[in-house]
Structure formats: structure tokens, C-alpha cells
Amino acid sequence: MRTLYHFKYSPFSRRTRLALMHKGLDAELRECSDPAWRYEARTRVSLRTIPVLVDGARALGDSVAITRWLDAAYPNAARVWPADDAEDAHLALEVAAHVDQALDAIVNTSTRYYALHGDPAWAGVRDEMMARAQIALDALAQRVEGLGRVTVARSGWSAADMWLLTAVVWLQGLPARVDSSPNAKQIMHVGGWSVPPALGVWAEAHASREDVRAL
Secondary structure, eight states: OEEEEEOSSOHHHHHHHHHHHHHTOOOEEEETTSHHHHHHHHHHOSOOOSOEEEETTEEEESHHHHHHHHHHHOTTSOOSSOOSOHHHHHHHHHHHHHHHHHHHHHHIIIIITGGGTTSTTHHHHHHHHHHHHHHHHHHHHHHHHTTOSSSSSTTOSOHHHHHHHHHHHHHHHTGGGTTTOHHHHHHHHHOOOOOOHHHHHHHHTTTTOHHHHTO
8 A cells, every 4th residue: 555645735745646646546645734644754765855655665755756656666557757759758847847946946945945034145045046936937838828738748647737737726825825824924925926827727727627626
């Protein structure tokens, strides 16, 4: 039996859950807002990040590593990362890289490094990191506007869609979580980024998917 240590709202966890559903693989979900589950996850891998997947004797952290391994371990199930078409593979990697550029800049600046916001250098660093995030978000908007199809890859639903959709849903949902999540409050306070309308339109086209509704 597989076990996924995750956070309900985290885009990194959500895309891992989508990947498991895409491949038809069951997993026990352990919500790491529970300190006991969070501690247990961190005893299984050296990374101090969530999600963590345990599959038999193997444990992996990091959503990219997890999903890459799922494709290797379960080759007869639907692929998460396109491999048969070079253009599809390139698109998936390009989109995933832009998504992670945006998320890492926003999350790290607004949470992990927020304690430094009183430093005189803070404004310059914040502006640089938020500019990087916005460049990535704008590049993603340009990409989906020029696709002419619903999914990023020609072969259909893939890691590119999972990465992008969960990022857009999370970013758009932050304002509603300000009162319940200190991290969301800090992210919105730092600001300096916005979700391009084209990404919202693209995400809405996937809102009726059964696996997306299950998020």
C-alpha cells in the first residue's frame, strides 16, 4: 500500500495526487497539518518538504522526483510525463519549469524568507523575486493562449496540465484563505504578482474534470 504525506491545499501535493489518480494508483493520504504525520514524513526522507510518497520499501520526496519515479515504476499505467513525442516532452518540461519558477519565487520570498522583511535590502530582493515570478506567469499565459487546444501536450492530460492547473487554483485561492492561513496572509501582503486572465480561462476549462473536482 502506498502512503502520501501531503498538505490539502499545497500545489506540490495536489499535483502529486493528480498524478496518482492519472495512473490509477491508490494511496493512503496523511495530512501533514498533523504534526505527527509531518514528523513521520521527515523521518522517511532527508528533504524537509512535503509531499512524500512511500511505496513499499521506497520513499521519495519532491513532486517532480515522485512523478518521474511513478512513470518508471508503473510503465503500463498512463504516463504523467510525455515520452513518445519530443515536442510534447519539451512542452511539459517547459511549462513545469515556469510553474516552479513562479511558485518557488512567491513561496520562498513570502514565507521562508519573510522574517527578513525588516532588512534594508528586503525591498530590492522582494522586487527581483516577484519580477521573476511574474515573468514566468506571463510566459505561461502566452503559452496556453497559443495552444489551440485544451491540454498543453498534444497527447492529452499530462504533468504540464497538473503543474499549471494546481498552481493557478492555489494562487487564485489565496485571498480567500488570508484569515485562516498565516502563510496565505504573508504571500498576499508581499504581493507583486498577479495571475494573467488567460491562465484563469485555461484553468476553468478543466474545472469539471472528476479528478480536479476531487482536489
